[in-house]
Amino acid sequence: MESLLSPSITYLAEAATPGDFAAARIQMALSLGWHIIIASFGVAMPAITLFMEWRGHRTGDVHYRLLARRWARAMGVLFAVGAVSGTVLSFEMGLLWPGLMGTYGQVIGLPFTLEGFAFFIEAIFLGIYLYGWDRLSARAHMWSAVPVLIAGIVGTFCVVSANAWMNQPRGFDLVDGRITGVDPLGAMFNPATGPQSVHMMVAAFMVTGFCMAAVYAVGMLRGRTDRYHRLGFLVPFTVAAVMAPVQVGVGDWAAHHVATHQPVKLAAMEGLYETQRGAPLHLGGVAIDGELRYAIEIPNALSLLAHWDPNAEIAGLNTVPADQRPPVNVVHWSFQLMVGAGFAMLAVAAAFAFIWRWRRGWLTNRWFLRAAALCGPAAVLALEAGWTTTEVGRQPWVVYGVLRTHDAVNTAPGLRTGLVVVLVVYTLLTVATVYVLRRLARDKPVPVAPRESDVETFPVP
Amino acid sequence: MTSADALLGVLFAALTAYALFGGADFGAGFWDLFAGGARTGMRQRKLIEHAIGPIWEANHVWLIFAMVLLWTAFPAVFAGVAATMYIPLTCAALGIIGRGAGFAFRKTSGTLGRQRIFGALFAFSSVVTPFFLGAVAGGIASGRVPPWTAGRGNLLTSWWNPTSVATGALAVAVCAYLAAVFLIFDARREAPDLVPRLRRRALWAGAGTGVLAVAGLVVVELDAGWLADRLWRPVPAALVVVSALAGLASIGLLAAGRYAAVRVTGGLAVAAVLWGWAAAQYPYLLPPATTVSGMAATPAVMRATLWAVLAGAVILVPSLWWLFRLFQMPLRDPSHRAAGGDR
Numbered sequence: 001m002e003s004l005l006s007p008s009i010t011y012l013a014e015a016a017t018p019g020d021f022a023a024a025r026i027q028m029a030l031s032l033g034w035h036i037i038i039a040s041f042g043v044a045m046p047a048i049t050l051f052m053e054w055r056g057h058r059t060g061d062v063h064y065r066l067l068a069r070r071w072a073r074a075m076g077v078l079f080a081v082g083a084v085s086g087t088v089l090s091f092e093m094g095l096l097w098p099g100l101m102g103t104y105g106q107v108i109g110l111p112f113t114l115e116g117f118a119f120f121i122e123a124i125f126l127g128i129y130l131y132g133w134d135r136l137s138a139r140a141h142m143w144s145a146v147p148v149l150i151a152g153i154v155g156t157f158c159v160v161s162a163n164a165w166m167n168q169p170r171g172f173d174l175v176d177g178r179i180t181g182v183d184p185l186g187a188m189f190n191p192a193t194g195p196q197s198v199h200m201m202v203a204a205f206m207v208t209g210f211c212m213a214a215v216y217a218v219g220m221l222r223g224r225t226d227r228y229h230r231l232g233f234l235v236p237f238t239v240a241a242v243m244a245p246v247q248v249g250v251g252d253w254a255a256h257h258v259a260t261h262q263p264v265k266l267a268a269m270e271g272l273y274e275t276q277r278g279a280p281l282h283l284g285g286v287a288i289d290g291e292l293r294y295a296i297e298i299p300n301a302l303s304l305l306a307h308w309d310p311n312a313e314i315a316g317l318n319t320v321p322a323d324q325r326p327p328v329n330v331v332h333w334s335f336q337l338m339v340g341a342g343f344a345m346l347a348v349a350a351a352f353a354f355i356w357r358w359r360r361g362w363l364t365n366r367w368f369l370r371a372a373a374l375c376g377p378a379a380v381l382a383l384e385a386g387w388t389t390t391e392v393g394r395q396p397w398v399v400y401g402v403l404r405t406h407d408a409v410n411t412a413p414g415l416r417t418g419l420v421v422v423l424v425v426y427t428l429l430t431v432a433t434v435y436v437l438r439r440l441a442r443d444k445p446v447p448v449a450p451r452e453s454d455v456e457t458f459p460v461p
Numbered sequence: 462m463t464s465a466d467a468l469l470g471v472l473f474a475a476l477t478a479y480a481l482f483g484g485a486d487f488g489a490g491f492w493d494l495f496a497g498g499a500r501t502g503m504r505q506r507k508l509i510e511h512a513i514g515p516i517w518e519a520n521h522v523w524l525i526f527a528m529v530l531l532w533t534a535f536p537a538v539f540a541g542v543a544a545t546m547y548i549p550l551t552c553a554a555l556g557i558i559g560r561g562a563g564f565a566f567r568k569t570s571g572t573l574g575r576q577r578i579f580g581a582l583f584a585f586s587s588v589v590t591p592f593f594l595g596a597v598a599g600g601i602a603s604g605r606v607p608p609w610t611a612g613r614g615n616l617l618t619s620w621w622n623p624t625s626v627a628t629g630a631l632a633v634a635v636c637a638y639l640a641a642v643f644l645i646f647d648a649r650r651e652a653p654d655l656v657p658r659l660r661r662r663a664l665w666a667g668a669g670t671g672v673l674a675v676a677g678l679v680v681v682e683l684d685a686g687w688l689a690d691r692l693w694r695p696v697p698a699a700l701v702v703v704s705a706l707a708g709l710a711s712i713g714l715l716a717a718g719r720y721a722a723v724r725v726t727g728g729l730a731v732a733a734v735l736w737g738w739a740a741a742q743y744p745y746l747l748p749p750a751t752t753v754s755g756m757a758a759t760p761a762v763m764r765a766t767l768w769a770v771l772a773g774a775v776i777l778v779p780s781l782w783w784l785f786r787l788f789q790m791p792l793r794d795p796s797h798r799a800a801g802g803d804r
């Protein structure tokens with residue numbers, strides 16, 4: 001049996017290389033970055049769909065109900081790929097980072113256990129909601145979506161608290177590299193949990209709302225301005241637009257938190273090398289040889305934003321040795337992208353409010369619709385950039401100040417091969433998901449469950 | 462009993478639930494693969510879709526739940542298994558992607574061509590994934606995985622060895638068998654004319670599983686002496702006998718057309734094997750030297766997790782019950798909704 005495999009045996013006998021370490025990080029980032037987009041839909045889409053169904057029930061307007069049906073079908077697809085991509089993440093936590101899980105798995109175990117139950121509830125009631133359309137009364141059917149919403153929120157809180165713990169490790173005693181005592185609640189409710197989880201939940205609603213609205217904005221740009229498309233645009237867009245100003249406030253809270261608890265990350269986000277009072281805010285710029293060049297400086301702004309005091313002292317990257325600094329360019333630019341995208345979306349949301357209040361006729365204005373459609377990709381960009389800021393800004397630590405990423409990685413050789421395989425699989429998965437969703441948007445609605453009565457009798461615009 | 466033992470019990474209960482429910486879903490994919498040509502097999506595929514559509518995601522969470530419990534309660538065991546079993550677990554994870562995505566995509570595809578591609582993906586990964594998961598179990602049982610604290614085991618022989626191949630094959634057969642048994646029950650309501658065909662398949666799958674189980678015992682005897690010795694102690698041996706009896710009874714019940722009862726005996730046969738394995742290993746988590754108490758997380762973690770499990774179960778059990786019940790009931794009369802003023 002083994003002789004069959006001898007070529008691969010010699011390959012596997014090589015030791016793990018720096019290339020494997022890089023491969024593990026890329027693989028983790030890729031699969032997380034993929035999952036988080038779908039997961040955002042998992043959190044927010046049931047709420048928006050339920051609202052549509054409820055309006056349809058109350059008003060009897062067939063367009064609401066048709067939209068709810070169509071979104072439910074998309075949700076079925078998104079939920080399935082969300083579930084499988086999340087499962088892969090759970091595997092990867094061990095496959096790629098045994099050094100993290102082997103020691104600290106127990107510290108972050110409680111939120112993950114609770115999250116497990118949240119997944120159960122989510123999956124069970126989503127099954128009921130999607131397939132029970134003709135098995136339940138309208139009222140019971142709508143109620144069956146409520147546990148999905150709650151579980152989505154609870155689940156997000158739990159995972160993000162695990163991630164927050166990596167930023168602010170609390171609730172354990174470490175003696176000679178061994179955990180001797182754990183306070184699971186202390187670990188779960190660490191200082192970073194609050195800002196991070198709220199920021200993430202609001203982000204989920206922005207991503208989902210803007211992306212859903214973008215589909216109908218494009219439809220309207222192509223001349224389909226009937227009531228069906230208007231509703232499909234207005235409801236999700238309103239949800240996301242309301243969240244846009246909230247998110248800027250929450251982001252500010254997150255930034256204050258980072259300034260107090262993770263000064264090195266803040267310094268990298270701002271490209272600040274020297275500790276100083278009255279620190280300026282840098283817009284743009286590139287870090288070369290230990291300084292940020294070509295940036296626009298706004299004097300004292302950083303001190304003001306971070307501590308509400310224009311002369312507050314801000315720690316620079318020089319407070320830690322070079323081998324404990326995160327890669328400045330990545331962190332600085334991803335932070336700028338997130339904030340830039342956030343303010344751009346805020347502007348479109350403000351325009352929307354103006355139009356809604358004073359100029360309804362402009363709703364079909366091409367420039368407004370173009371900007372509104374762009375909010376979808378912009379929200380996704382902000383989401384990814386935000387996570388890149390958080391995760392790369394924590395480097396070289398996987399658990400801030402406690403465990404280096406390099407010491408957590410699986411020592412198995414061949415992680416590079418794994419990355420290539422995963423890349424191929426995720427590419428195919430992306431192509432297939434986009435393809436199926438596009439077909440869904442175009443095809444006549446097909447019932448989710450066999451013999452669903454009302455979809456078939458609905459008129460399709 | 463310590464809290465570590467209690468959590469181990471919960472963990473194994475979750476694994477059993479995954480083997481039974483998740484296993485049946487994988488097996489449904491197995492039968493999908495062998496349902497025949499795109500047109501002739503259409504009805505059987507529809508039945509499969511109908512049976513597992515609403516429930517597969519919930520069934521699938523058992524695996525995640527078991528994994529999370531493992532890393533919470535026995536972190537070094539989780540890390541050790543993951544580090545050593547890097548290859549089969551990666552393959553299983555990719556198989557899970559293919560299966561879930563393939564199934565969902567096929568369901569929403571309108572044309573035959575698209576259904577065929579996604580269906581093939583769903584079916585193929587349904588067969589491959591249980592093999593890898595079974596092989597991992599075999600590698601653990603035969604003492605080839607050290608805990609994380611003791612370094613990494615062999616990346617290849619830990620799962621590509623006689624015991625692993627036997628348990629991998631057995632896992633595939635068990636899934637097929639469970640699915641056939643469960644599907645007959647659904648077919649009786651949804652597509653009665655498929656019942657004889659499914660019954661034949663269930664009988665074959667049952668016989669095949671029995672043969673593979675016996676072969677597996679022989680392989681364990683030859684390849685994994687440590688496990689073989691412990692398998693013949695009273696408790697594990699009794700469980701193996703229970704499994705064999707339940708398996709034989711299932712074949713009788715199938716032949717007699719008692720499809721509700723056979724769900725119970727079929728499930729029991731599978732569960733008893735799992736618990737027999739657990740009993741043989743106990744108190745060793747990773748044979749031959751790593752014990753439950755040596756690897757357990759700190760007591761505070763165990764307590765918190767047990768409370769979480771208890772509280773979660775209070776919500777979970779009635780929800781699951783409702784889910785399964787709802788989709789075993791006949792459809793409501795569609796006109797009812799119109800009468801209820803829903804339009």
Ligand code: HDD
Pocket residue numbers: 167192195196197199200202203204206207247248250251252254255256258265338339340341342343379380382383384385386387388389390391393
């Ligand atoms: C739609 C998405 C979105 C938008 C518009 C914004 N963010 Fe954000 N941001 C995220 C989505 C996000 C995120 C992806 O959800 C992150 C990653 C980790 C986290 O908790 O939230 C994040 C992280 C994150 C962090 C790092 C937290 C940490 O590492 O602990 C800071 C300081 C900010 N954000 C600040 C802001 C500010 C000042 C914004 C003002 C415009 C802003 N964000 C808009």
Ligand code: HEM
Pocket residue numbers: 025026028029032033034036097100159160162163383384387388391392394395397398405
């Ligand atoms: C809340 C759940 C999350 C957890 C528990 C988590 C955990 C991890 C772990 C263990 C690593 C590897 C170690 C390291 O490089 O520090 C990592 C890296 C990374 N993650 Fe996260 N992560 C989460 C969310 C996300 C999301 C949603 C993204 C989206 C883009 C993301 C982006 C990244 C990136 C870019 C890296 C690589 C950092 C680097 O190596 O430079 N993470 N994460």
Ligand code: HEM
Pocket residue numbers: 035036038039040041042043078079080081082083084085086087088089090093119120122123152155156159160200518521522525
């Ligand atoms: C900020 C980060 C994350 C958020 C907000 C999030 C949220 C969600 C949500 C809402 C779902 C269910 C809905 C859907 O499938 O679309 C989901 C699925 C899942 N996630 Fe994540 N997730 C995050 C990161 C992670 C990480 C780091 C892991 C693993 C370590 C993980 C593991 C899972 C698993 C296993 C599932 C599947 C559950 C099922 O079968 O239903 N997630 N996630």
